[in-house]
Amino acid sequence: MRVVVIGGGHAGIEAAFAAAKMGADAVLLTMHLDTIAQMSCNPSIGGIAKGHLVKEIDALGGIMPRAADATGIHFKVLNRSKGPAVRATRTQNDKVAYRDFLKRFLENVPNLSLYQAMADEIVVRNGRACGVRLSDGEVLGADAVIVCSGTFLAGRIFIGSASYAAGRANEPPSLQLAENIRDLGFAILRLKTGTPMRLHADSINWKNFSPQPGDEPPLPFSMHTRAKVKNRVCCYLGHTTTAVARVIGENLHLSPLYSGQIRGVGPRYCPSIEDKIVKFPDRERHHFYLEPEGLNNKEIYVNGLSSSLPVEIQIKILQAIPGLDQARMMRPAYAIEYDAIQPSQLTASLESRQIGNLFFAGQVNGTSGYEEAAGQGLMAGINAVLKARGEAPFVLDRQEAYVGVMVDDIVRSGVDEPYRLFTARAEYRLQLREDNVFERLGGHALRLGLVSRRDHDREMRKLDKRQRLIKELSRTRAHIEGKSETLFKILQRPGMDFAALEALYGQPLLKNKTLTDVSYIEACVKYQGYIDIQKREVAKTKKLAKTAIPADLDFMMVDGLSSEVRQKLAKARPRTLGEAARIPGVTPAAVNAISIHLTLKYKHGS
């Protein structure tokens, strides 16, 4: 069985690795072998919701977390001051090391072939993908094809009024494949994203910026990481000035975003500096971070100054910022426009609804972010193998993983701007934590052969230790404010944490505890009431959600639906009432109408 993956980015790598691990003959096609696993934009992995994703990828046997740990040069847990559910790990990475690590790793994966070639066409026979035609005419036969083309499909870079076709700076775009995908009948979105300039470290006056050190001790992502991770660099925080706003204001007409040259839709949550200045005219300054791109080079990534203004204006902007006024730009900021497919054309296993055995993952699905891409790649890789084997797809629920939330969001509702994961997208956020990731996904991983029995059992023993302690907490009492209470109840008090509980108790409750142990225990105790409510909700929703909507149901025949809702339903094609209910604009009354229609249909036996 052969699975061909087009594209060697974060999605393609996970897809090929998962497929190979599940026993498929995986071929990873890339235009340029030296740039597989390239971090095209920021030099970091993780962050809020994204860190959660990376941990899920780890539990499902993915490689991104291990690569991030191995090449991490700065480690931080974000939202430390908030509760366990929204705390998230993030690393800064040596980009070159990251790339090298993954290339070396993939070269040693049994059943996985790296192959440098340009994919021009997906070969489709009888409505099923059965191979990939390369630019030299060769056809690679395949039982399943996964497209992970990132920003390369008909990519076009903009810097000021200059624009050229590219998939990434100085790398050719994928034009034939873009045309082929349009020809296959996919609805295409034109999206846009951008990246900031890189500066020479020696030309920055660092005194002007405030250091942002990593955490001590630094914590890794992966359960496989045995070696101690270390903080090796520091990041720095800086601010723009009113002079920057003035420079941008005077030159806005030169930005292709504002001159109308770029028509693609960019992400609202990751605006360019010109967007920020225009949208928030009252703010005197905007912050940015200076992040090293690696240990063995001098490039500094200016996180927060992404732009599509001409190079000379970018230089003027830098000159208006104390500390960057002498900075030498090594690579200019640019915007890139690219083709993505509307992901509502995919099933929950990321397979095309129109063409069987053809999967899509990553930025080509209208998402943004390395982590989002990797999560999809993993799911597509697993599902490509399952499909080729004729087995049932592997779909994660919204209540069990952020991967599930993300895939469900994009295939159900489609996207209208680059999609990014947020914790707020999860209905059951308190249950989707970094600290319980293996509890949520370990069983799936073992069943699918994504983790070893040994790793699984080790993680389960850790879990067992935590759960035993929680039971212990409700049996042990201590005095607080003159009253005897169980430790469980005491820990539930607002403001109380595990360290304070141990202090109150007068002796350690758990030996050799890790931050994950503490986080897990605090979450289970403090969220208990909420999680109970959520579990009841889940049970109720599941009951409704399970009611199947026949694939051939004609929504035009359902009484009591507005034409707008009919169109939405026809487009999204929900498989169950639960899916229908979650389509934006589909009211409960509409769901009720469908339910009644189904009942009547069933009643009359037609």
Add this chain to the structure above:
Amino acid sequence: MDDDTIVALATPPGRAGIALIRISGSQSEGIVRKIIGPLPAELEARRSYHGFIHHQDRRIDECLTVIFKAPRSYSGEDMAEISLHSNLFVVEEVIGLICACGARSALPGEFTFRAFKNGKLDLLQAEAVNDLILANSRAGALMQFNNLEGRLSKTVASLRAALVQAAIQIETRIEFAEDQHIEATETAGDLTAAAVALEKILGQSRFNEILNQGLHVVIAGRVNVGKSSLFNALLLKERSIISALPGTTRDYIQENLVLDGFPFHITDMAGIRAGSGDDIEKQGMELSLAKIAQADAVLFMVDASLPLAETDMQIYKLLATKKRLLLANKSDMAHADIVRSVKDAFPEETVHLISAKNGDNLDVAVNFMKSLLRQMPEACGQTVVNFRQKILLEKLLKKMKRIEQMQIEGLEATEVVAEEIRQGLGLIGELTGTITPGDILQGVFAKFCIGK
């Protein structure tokens, strides 16, 4: 399960001219044919047929029958309506017969539930239909009509907006507080203002209850002062036992009176007598005190023909916070010095001389009651809050206060506060019907009177 046929009495149980029994479901016509005759071979829908209800060879009652064919009926199913004489025993027997033919007793609200399921009504309309039936007053009915037009939904939408704002704020803090470069575009959600608005709605719900259910007026006074006579005079009919012996009206009697389109519930209290040794009467008196406490206004009666007693003064003290009208009864037997002593004893009151027995000067009481209507705040005409809505709004208020408190104390983790806000939004969903899990629907429909 909805395939079964249901039956219920649609009119209030008890003695009256006509009772209406409703049947809904596919067996409706079949059942009618089994128990009613003679009927023609073909029954035309929406036409009434005269006949007799019979059980075996015995005629039970004479009746009129109308049948409806789905979907052109209230419930959207085949239906039948039987009008017969309203005698509890007869009605019970007939419903029993119908059930013996394969129907079952309807659950509360089941007819309307079926109408809803069959797309005849939406949820808010269904609820408004019920409240319309229950609304006792013209104003109450008008307000329910407003609800049909979404006034309540509008009020709730502003509550939702405040919660959404709060959610936006807190979610922004969770996702972007640390080192992301996004600026919050929304201004602070004013939860406090929303909570105040919600409290106002709930405060008004008392007035809305008044409009919906009527005003409670109690006639209070010591024993044998003529309360029952006034009560009867006001109601223009003999109802309570009038007797010259003190303490005859041992319990209380309540009757409805409609003035200017508003219902008044007039309560004739047991006479209040100090130091009574009669236990039953004592119970009645405790009840009297409780009734006074609940009353919207009190008609306080003294006897113009007898000197004031200590009991009069004690009763008056109970009325300190009440809207009240002082009536000196038995004007036909009044003594000038007694009337003067009454005026001296209650310097804050205007003394109105009446004769309940002869009907003299009763307008003063009627006008007093009408004036109560004018004193009700304008705002109460805006929104009606029914019981289900009230429970949810109260929960929501509690939730909003909890969120506020959490925000002030700053001890709970951000995501926990966010969870509370989500739950608040969930409550709003339940309220407006945008989220209607099955059990909520069941609750809504269980509230309906059987047969509607």
